[in-house]
Each structure stands twice: as C-alpha cells, then as structure tokens.
Amino acid sequence: MSIQLRQTLVMTRANFSSLPRRLAISLSMALSVALVVAVLAGFLAMAKGFEKALAGAGSPSVAVVLGGGTNQETGSDIPADAIRSIQSMTGDIGVVRNGAGGLLASRELVVPVDVARAQDEASTTLALRGMDVGGPSIRNGVALSAGRLFAPGAREIVVGSRIASEFPGFGIGDAVRLGAVDWTVTGHFAANGSAFESEIWGDLDAVRAAFDRQGQVQSLRLRLTGPSSLATLNARLTAASTSPLVAVSEADLYIAQSERISSLILFFGWPVTLLMAIGATAGALNTMMSSVSDRTVEIATVRALGFSRFSTFLATWFEAFAIAAVGAALGILASWLVFNGWQASTIGVNNASTGFQLTVNGDVMLTAGMLGLAIGALGGAFPAIAATRLPLTAALRARG
Amino acid sequence: MTQDPYIALAGVRKGYRIGGEAIPIFSALDLAIPRGDFVAVMGPSGSGKSTLLNMLAGIDVPDAGSLSIGNHRLDRMGEAARSTWRAHNMGIVFQFYNLLPMLNAAENVELPLLLKPLSARERRVRVGKMLDLVGLSGREKQYPSMMSGGQQQRVGIARAIVSDPGLLLCDEPTGDLDRKSADEVLEMLSFLNRQLEKTIVMVTHDPQAARSAKRTLHLDKGQFVERAAS
Numbered sequence: 001m002s003i004q005l006r007q008t009l010v011m012t013r014a015n016f017s018s019l020p021r022r023l024a025i026s027l028s029m030a031l032s033v034a035l036v037v038a039v040l041a042g043f044l045a046m047a048k049g050f051e052k053a054l055a056g057a058g059s060p061s062v063a064v065v066l067g068g069g070t071n072q073e074t075g076s077d078i079p080a081d082a083i084r085s086i087q088s089m090t091g092d093i094g095v096v097r098n099g100a101g102g103l104l105a106s107r108e109l110v111v112p113v114d115v116a117r118a119q120d121e122a123s124t125t126l127a128l129r130g131m132d133v134g135g136p137s138i139r140n141g142v143a144l145s146a147g148r149l150f151a152p153g154a155r156e157i158v159v160g161s162r163i164a165s166e167f168p169g170f171g172i173g174d175a176v177r178l179g180a181v182d183w184t185v186t187g188h189f190a191a192n193g194s195a196f197e198s199e200i201w202g203d204l205d206a207v208r209a210a211f212d213r214q215g216q217v218q219s220l221r222l223r224l225t226g227p228s229s230l231a232t233l234n235a236r237l238t239a240a241s242t243s244p245l246v247a248v249s250e251a252d253l254y255i256a257q258s259e260r261i262s263s264l265i266l267f268f269g270w271p272v273t274l275l276m277a278i279g280a281t282a283g284a285l286n287t288m289m290s291s292v293s294d295r296t297v298e299i300a301t302v303r304a305l306g307f308s309r310f311s312t313f314l315a316t317w318f319e320a321f322a323i324a325a326v327g328a329a330l331g332i333l334a335s336w337l338v339f340n341g342w343q344a345s346t347i348g349v350n351n352a353s354t355g356f357q358l359t360v361n362g363d364v365m366l367t368a369g370m371l372g373l374a375i376g377a378l379g380g381a382f383p384a385i386a387a388t389r390l391p392l393t394a395a396l397r398a399r400g
Numbered sequence: 401m402t403q404d405p406y407i408a409l410a411g412v413r414k415g416y417r418i419g420g421e422a423i424p425i426f427s428a429l430d431l432a433i434p435r436g437d438f439v440a441v442m443g444p445s446g447s448g449k450s451t452l453l454n455m456l457a458g459i460d461v462p463d464a465g466s467l468s469i470g471n472h473r474l475d476r477m478g479e480a481a482r483s484t485w486r487a488h489n490m491g492i493v494f495q496f497y498n499l500l501p502m503l504n505a506a507e508n509v510e511l512p513l514l515l516k517p518l519s520a521r522e523r524r525v526r527v528g529k530m531l532d533l534v535g536l537s538g539r540e541k542q543y544p545s546m547m548s549g550g551q552q553q554r555v556g557i558a559r560a561i562v563s564d565p566g567l568l569l570c571d572e573p574t575g576d577l578d579r580k581s582a583d584e585v586l587e588m589l590s591f592l593n594r595q596l597e598k599t600i601v602m603v604t605h606d607p608q609a610a611r612s613a614k615r616t617l618h619l620d621k622g623q624f625v626e627r628a629a630s
Contacts, residue, residue: 006514010507017502301498304459305559306487306515308480392459393450 007307011315014298015291016322022287022294029287029379030327032280033372037331038338039276041368043269045339045358047262050346053356054258056194058251059140060227063095065220065237065247071256073110076218079243083107083217086237093236094229095222104223106135107204111211113178115167124345124353126163128178128200130207131221136189138223139250142196147172147187155206158187160197162355166343181210195254198345198355221250261346277375284379288320292387300392309388316387320380321373328372335368336360404471405432406566406599407456412465414451425451426622428465435470435566438593438600440610443619449603450571452619456601457492457569458482470566487515491560495572497552499544505531505555506540512563530558534588550581557588561598568592570602574609586612 019026065086067078086093087103096104109130114123129135133152136142150156157176164170175182183202191197208214224230230249237245292299299312340360345353409431415424425448433439443449454460455467458474461482467475470489474482491512499508506527513523531537534554544552553573560568570589574582590612592598602613610616618625 003515003517010503010511010514014500014502297498298500301494301500302511303483304457304486304492304498305512306483307511308483393454 004308004311007302007311008314008318011299011302011307011311012318014302015295015315015319018295018298019319022291025287025290026323029280029284029323030330032283033324033327033375034331034334036273036276036280036375037328037368037372038335040269040273040371041332041335041360041364042339042358043265043273044364044367045335045342045360046344047265047269048361048364049344049356049359050265050354051255051258051262052359053193053195053198053354054254055251056141056192057196058249058254060249060251061224062138062140062250063222063224063230063233063247064250064253065222065233065245066218067243067245069244071246071248072253073108073219078107078217078220078245080215080217082243082245083220086220089236092225092232094224094226094232096225104134104138106132106138106221107217108132108135108219108221109204109207109213109216110218111179111207111213113200115163115176115178117167124167126167126200126353127198128157128202128207130202130204132204135221136201138221139191139196141194142189142191145188145190147185150186150201150203150206152203153205154203155181155183155210156186157183157200157202158189159185159200161188161190162197162343163200164188166355179210183210193357195354195356198353222247224249273371277371280375281379284320284324284375285382287323288316288380288383289386291319292316292383292390295387296390299387300390303390304392312388313384316384317377317380320376320384322376324372324376324379327376328369331372332360332365332369336365406435406437406470407431407433407601408466408468409455409462410466412455412462412467414448414455414460414462424622426462429622429624431617431624433599433601435599436593436597438590438612438614439602440613440616441601441603441619442605442607442610442616447619448622449619453569453571453601453603456567457490458486487512488563489565490567490569491563491565493553493556493560493568493570493573495575497544497549497556497576499552499555499559501544504541504543505536505547505558508544508555509558509562511559516563526562527558530562531555533561534558548581549577550584553577553581553585554588557585557592561592561596566599568598568600570600570604572604572606573602574604574606582606582609 065078066073066076067082068076070076087105098104111128112125113128115126116123136149145161147158150158159170169176170185172185172187174185176185208216224233227249230247233247237247303312339358342358343355344358345355409429412426412429414426415422441449441452451460455462462475466473472485477485509527509530510523513526531540534557536551536554574585577585586609589600589602593600604610
C-alpha cells in the first residue's frame with residue numbers, strides 16, 4: 001500500500017470515527033441531499049413512466065396513415081376517396097392481407113369525451129376511439145381481460161383496464177353516457193400498462209353517428225409485413241390521393257408524443273431540482289466547514305507529524321462524499337418506496353387523459369444518485385482545500 | 401577542531417503583521433546547538449519561544465537569515481520538503497499531547513511510521529518497542545480517554561521517537577501534568593538524551609523542568625539573554 005494511501009486511510013478513519021461529535025449537522029446534510037435526490041427521482045420517474053406507457057403502446061409493425069399534413073392523429077383527416085384508393089391497391093404495398101386479399105386495416109377516429117371520476121368531482125377528458133372491428137387485433141399486446149368486443153354498428157364500448165379501475169360505472173353491462181347517448185360496456189382490455197389502457201374503444205360508425213362526425217376518418221391503421229415495409233407503403237401512398245398522406249410507424253407516433261410530454265415534465269423538473277441542489281450544496285459546504293473546524297487540532301497534528309496536504313484534502317473530501325452517498329441512497333430508497341408504481345395521469349395522447357405508472361428504474365436511480373454525489377463533491381471541495389491550509393501552529397498550542 | 405553545530409540559526413529575522421501593524425519578533429537571532437545537547441528555552445510570554453519552536457519544526461520560516469539543522473537549510477526548503485524532512489528527522493512532543501482520540505495508544509504511536517516504507521509487521525514491532533520504552537507495555541489497545549495525563553504524554557513521547565529522529569522538540573511537555581507525572585516525563589526525556597543521544601530542545605515555563613536540561617537559554621524580547629543561576 002502506498003504511503004499516500006496509508007495517510008489518507010488513517011485520516012479518513014479518524015474523520016469517520018469523529019462523526020458522532022457532529023452527528024446532527026452531518027445528518028442534516030445527508031437529509032438535504034436525500035430530499036434533492038428524491039425530488040429529482042420523482043420528476044424523472046414521472047417522465048420515464050410516461051415514456052414507458054407510450055413506448056409500450058406503439059409497434060414498429062403497425063403503420064398509421066395520417067392526412068392533412070399533420071404527423072399526429074389530432075388534426076389529421078383522410079378523405080374517403082383516399083381510403084378507397086389505399087384499400088384497392090394491389091400488389092405488394094408492405095401491408096399484411098387477409099385470406100380474401102383485403103388489407104389488415106382499421107379506420108379510426110378519436111373523440112374527446114368528458115367522464116367524471118365521481119359525482120362530486122370535476123370531469124376528466126378521455127379518448128373515445130372509433131375503429132373498425134379489426135382494430136383491436138391489429139395492435140400488439142392487447143387482450144380482452146373480461147367480456148367481449150363491441151359489435152359492429154352497436155353503441156357498445158370496451159374500455160382499458162386503467163379506466164375500468166379508476167372510473168366508476170365502467171363495469172361490464174353498465175350503461176355509460178358519452179356525449180348525448182348511452183353506451184353499453186361489453187368488455188375490458190389490458191395492454192401491458194401502455195397508453196391504450198387509457199382509451200375507450202367503440203365501433204367507428206357508431207361513434208361517428210353519435211358525435212355527428214359522419215364520413216370522418218382521422219387515421220388508418222395497417223398491419224405491416226415488417227418494420228421495413230413502411231418505406232414501401234409510403235412510396236405507394238404518394239400515388240393514392242391528391243391530398244397529402246403520410247404513414248408513420250405506430251411506435252414513432254407514440255414516441256414523438258412521449259418525448260413532448262417528457263420534455264415538458266423535465267423542463268420544469270430539472271430547474272426546480274437544481275435550485276434545491278444549490279441549496280443543498282451550500283448546506284454541504286457549511287457542514288464540511290464545521291467538520292474541518294471540529295477537527296482542526298487533529299488535522300494540524302498529523303500535518304505537523306509530516307502528513308501531506310493531499311491526504312488531508314482527500315480525507316475531508318471522502319467524508320463529504322460518504323455523507324452525500326448516504327443521503328443519495330436514502331433519497332433513492334424513499335423515491336422507490338413512494339413513487340415507483342404510483343398511478344398518475346396527464347393530458348397526453350390526443351389531448352386526452354393518459355394514465356401511466358411512475359417508474360423508478362436503474363436510469364432514474366443513477367441520474368438522481370449522481371446529482372447527490374455531485375452535491376457532496378462540490379460542497380466538500382472547498383472545505384477540503386480549507387483543511388489543507390489550516391495553520392499548523394494551531395496544533396502546537398491547542399488542547400487536543 | 402570545532403564540530404559544526406547540529407542546529408544553527410544565524411541572523412534570523414522574523415516578524416508578523418497583524419492588521420496593518422508589523423510585530424517584530426526576532427531582529428538578528430543567532431543560536432548554535434551541538435548534536436546530543438538538551439536545551440531548555442525559557443522566557444516570558446511574547447518573548448518568541450513559540451516562534452522559535454515553530455521555525456525549528458519547519459512549520460514557520462525566517463523572514464531573513466539562515467536556519468539549518470544537521471546541515472539541511474530549512475529556510476531554503478519549500479513547505480512540502482519541510483514536511484517530509486520533519487517526518488524523517490524530527491519528533492514533536494506537544495503540551496496537550498495531541499493524541500487522536502479515536503485511535504488507541506498503539507495506533508497513535510504508529511502515525512509517523514505510516515510515512516515510511518515499512519510493512520505492517522515492522523511497524524507493529526517498532527510500536528511495541530516504543531511503548532515498552534515509555535513504560536506502557538500492555539496498554540496498546542487503550543484509548544487516550546482511558547489514560548491519565550502522564551500516560552498520554554508518554555504515548556506522545558513514544559510517537560515522537562518511534563521513527564528514530566535525531567531531534568526532539570518539546571513544547572511545554574509538562575505544562576499540563578501534575579508534579580509526579582511531570583517528573584516521570586522529564587526523567588524520560590533525560591534518558592532519551594543520555595542513552596539514545598537525542599538532541600532535545602524544550603520550551604518551558606517550569607524552572608524545575610529546565611533543570612533537567614543540560615543548559616537553559618533565556619529569551620527576552622527576541623534575544624537570548626544571560627541569567628544568573630538560581
């Protein structure tokens with residue numbers, strides 16, 4: 001073991017052994033770091049959870065055709081003649097066909113509907129998606145958890161499991177008023193916690209009729225023969241209609257929306273956390289200056305015996321790191337216990353409420369933990385330098 | 401033929417600046433101490449005893465003049481070099497012992513050896529010998545808080561000599577001890593001087609402590625002065 005390392009180890013040990021003398025202030029430093037880490041972890045978990053919900057909804061093997069020059073379902077409009085042109089395309093257009101040679105496709109329309117969680121609560125906007133009867137089977141990872149699918153043309157709906165569990169009156173067989181008419185709930189579906197579970201699905205024609213949207217189609221979902229078939233489809237779409245049409249992968253559609261919301265969450269989250277981190281760094285600096293002051297005689301004594309400035313610096317810095325690490329660990333543990341799996345919702349896909357679970361995963365822990373350690377590193381650096389500059393004459397006259 | 405002094409100060413000037421005011425301590429201090437001497441330095445408060453000790457320890461440096469110990473010019477060394485020199489050539493005995501409270505007696509004594517390329521076994525053997533020498537054999541695991549002042553100072557002496565330095569600087573080594581403990585410590589310092597030929601410079605206010613030394617130097621207003629023997 002090198003002489004420098006030996007010096008550092010013995011001084012570090014001396015520092016830690018003397019921690020009980022300054023337990024309160026060291027604990028306050030650890031707790032302030034823990035608070036910052038927990039807050040950041042909360043924001044990151046929110047963004048991560050939202051990303052996860054939307055990423056889980058999209059499949060690269062499903063194409064979503066949009067019209068009207070937009071790349072989102074909201075605002076998209078596909079003329080009826082364009083749909084007919086696509087459906088009548090022959091040859092390989094990159095889309096899976098059924099036994100009769102028709103495309104595996106679903107025309108869809110999303111209508112925002114207001115639903116109250118309870119009688120005395122304000123209503124929440126949910127997405128009612130009208131789709132062709134083949135719509136659910138085109139999607140990946142969707143399975144009926146109870147009941148049956150809606151019947152063609154009927155005022156029947158199936159609802160995602162999040163809605164079934166969070167909103168009253170969505171039990172199977174219940175009648176629910178959406179818009180001006182009542183709908184019967186015929187089934188519940190699960191979609192691995194993805195954004196689909198925040199939607200209500202019904203027959204396209206029934207939805208269009210109930211909301212006076214006759215003839216309107218926002219998007220056309222198509223099952224691709226493979227993720228690489230999207231380019232083939234887009235090449236054929238240019239000739240399908242005079243109006244601009246574009247096909248995007250379902251995965252990209254949802255990722256783009258998740259990035260927008262996640263960025264918004266982090267746009268507010270990071271500044272709040274960094275402001276708190278500045279405060280915690282000032283607290284760490286104060287704690288470590290107290291530590292140096294408390295250990296003046298010990299530091300000056302070993303320096304008088306010949307210990308190096310560098311070992312003095314490192315030992316003080318390690319102490320700051322260690323306290324910050326304890327704080328970071330506490331913050332991560334607290335955020336995991338409190339936030340991980342917490343159900344939340346925000347206005348997300350198609351301007352409707354999208355539910356998601358806060359996710360405290362490895363990335364979140366690492367990022368939040370690194371910030372905690374950075375507080376220790378920054379807050380401990382100046383006191384560590386101050387420790388190397390203590391006047392050694394203090395050791396010769398001080399009562400140890 | 402005269403031998404070169406082990407410690408030599410020539411024309412040393414030293415002062416401090418407090419606020420805007422210059423406080424002179426030494427204007428032209430000369431001192432020669434031969435190897436193996438045991439010198440007590442006495443003087444009133446403010447006479448410069450501590451400043452002299454700090455300079456001999458390499459903790460402070462003269463503003464002008466030369467300061468050499470064993471032919472090494474401390475006044476020409478940088479802070480890091482003086483620190484290294486101190487670790488290998490000098491032991492310091494403090495008035496208030498300055499033991500690290502969280503380390504036991506053996507660990508406190510071992511501290512200077514951590515600066516040398518010695519194995520853990522070699523360090524343990526040397527620590528054991530030193531504690532035996534100061535009469536604390538069997539108390540290796542005791543912490544400072546479990547020891548009397550006299551015992552703590554003996555641990556301090558063991559720590560000062562464990563790396564076998566040629567020079568011991570003692571700053572009021574009996575200032576915090578009762579008479580009996582003080583006598584034991586002084587006896588030990590005399591032993592180290594006589595038997596192990598350590599050169600000792602001891603700052604003290606205690607005339608009885610000074611009598612343990614081979615000679616006493618009196619500092620007053622930054623100058624060594626002659627005193628009639630009492």
